[in-house]
Amino acid sequence: MRIRRSSRLLVPAVAALAALSLTACENGTGTEDEGASTPASSVTAQPQGTGKPTTGSDTGTGTATGTGTGSSTGTGSGSAAKPAGGTSAKPGTGTGTDDKDPNAPENRVLCNGSNTKVTAQPVPRPLNHMLITVTNTGSKVCDLTYYPVLRFDEMQWAPAAAEATKPQAVTTLSPGESGYAGVLLSAADGSGDGGTTAEKLTVAFQGRTPNSDGGASATPPLPAKGVYYDSSLTVTYWQQSMDDALAW
Helix, strand or coil: CHHHHHHHHHHHHHHHHHHHHHHHHHHCCCCCCCCCCCCHHHCCCCCCCCCCCCCCCCCCCCCCCCCCCCCCCCCCCCCCCCCCCCCCCCCCCCCCHHHCCCCCHHHCEECCCCCEEEEEEEECCCCCEEEEEEEECCCCCEEECCCCEEEECCCCCCCEECHHHCCCCCEEECCCCEEEEEEECCCCCCCCCCCEEECCEEEECECCCCCCECCCCECCCCCCCCEEECCCCEECCCECCHHHHHCC
């Protein structure tokens, strides 16, 4: 009979202990070991989709554009675009002043003693005549305007020009070319007066207007015996050919 009574008392006690253990588990205060738990803060969330999370700074590979002239710096791998307008043009050719016609009036200079060689030589025909030759020694085309202004020795007057010899256009000399003027020294029939022999000759040049200064004069040498002239002394206009200069 004692054994049965003890069993009756033990059953309620076991049931009470089981209920207490279950309540402790539900409240999180139980002592049952269910394994090591993982802290929520240590879990790294993976982004949706494929690919690994990126770290560090993004340098980019885009192409820089713009028209500025300043230099850009950085670590990007893109190449800088050239300024708008394409490649820079080289110095223009074919349109500069150097390409203009050298024979155009604005590109010519006056012939004078600084850019020519001048000679003066008596000729056998026509009688009592002398030929003045001017050769362009410069690098530009030059103009022989009007007629030469001659002065023998210290004479105080200048011989007149024969109007019949005036050309239709200005005598123009390219580098290396020559122009001419004829000089009647004395009358063939002896009608001139005040005849004398000169040992020095100065040839002056005119400018763009009659009797204006055309630049440096020239002093071509005369024959050793000198040159005889009288009041008949006359010159021709500058000519492009020797024959025209001596035709008068």
